[in-house]
Amino acid sequence: MYGMVNKAVEDMVCTQFGESVWEDIKSCAGVDIDVFMSNEAYPDEMTFQLVSAASEVLKIPAEAVLEAFGEHWVLHTAQKGYGGLMQANGSTLPEFLANLPGFHSRVQMLFPKLQPPGFECTDVMENSLKLHYRTHRAGLVHFVIGLMQGLGKLFNTPVTVHLVESKEQGADHDVFDVKWSNDAIE
Ligand code: HEM
Structure with a gap:
């Protein structure tokens, strides 16, 4: 998936839990990337590893991580960069x-x-x-x-x-x- 997806997971974790928790999640996922490029494609597997590591580190079910991520996507990620697209849709x-x-x-x-x-x-x-x-x-x-x-x-x-x-x-x-x-x- 495009890097903007992993970036959005990072943004959600850093806003809600802080940067050191994000570093723990990345190392638990075995992801050694400092900056995700929004316009570059990354393996889907990497996003799924980040979600399951977030579940492990935060001690909440992966389903809850995904639901929180969906909310964050609509309320923050989509609003920040793509407000026009969102408004035009209804x-x-x-x-x-x-x-x-x-x-x-x-x-x-x-x-x-x-x-x-x-x-x-x-x-x-x-x-x-x-x-x-x-x-x-x-x-x-x-x-x-x-x-x-x-x-x-x-x-x-x-x-x-x-x-x-x-x-x-x-x-x-x-x-x-x-x-x-x-x-x-x-
Ligand atoms: C302007 C806002 C949005 C942008 C820029 C956007 C962009 C993207 C991108 C880049 C992906 C990853 C897929 C890939 O890289 O091949 C994705 C996936 C996805 N998007 Fe959006 N999206 C937006 C809003 C929405 C909204 C409002 C919904 C639904 C309410 C939605 C539902 C999904 C779902 C379910 C996926 C997962 C991919 C899958 O199911 O295979 N997105 N989107």
Whole structure:
């Protein structure tokens, strides 16, 4: 994955736990890189090693690390460098989700070698939809859950996300039931 992903993991850990914890995580992961280059591709394996080392060092499940990372991605990484792209994709949670399927093709203009996730929305109702998530990568379901929770916070909209079909359990791809309320978070 592009270096911006590892950089975002670094930013999340340093902001929440400090730089010395990040150094511990890198050495636990066996990653000997001082500065990740946003525009360079790194092996996916490296990102997964950093996540599992973070889980070990922080003593929290890898799923929780991925969820925190998803939130951080939406609320900090995407806002900092790519606020325009985010704003153009919608100004409410349902609008943003409806436009999600085309989102990474715009990201791909900035990152030509992107191997993007595929999203599709079905069963769209006033307060819910089914979000279909397709990827060649395994193990990122909780990242998607964190992304949805981050979007809920971004749009000040209470949201719940449940995995209703799982690729790990034999389904063709992962499907999430996403529900939101129109009452703004206090
Ligand atoms: C402007 C903001 C964003 C940028 C610049 C961006 C960019 C990227 C990049 C560089 C990757 C790594 C893939 C690779 O290097 O081949 C990635 C992966 C991913 N992105 Fe985004 N993204 C953004 C926002 C979002 C949002 C809002 C969502 C969903 C709500 C999302 C969902 C994902 C997922 C699930 C992956 C994991 C890859 C996979 O499933 O195979 N991204 N994105």
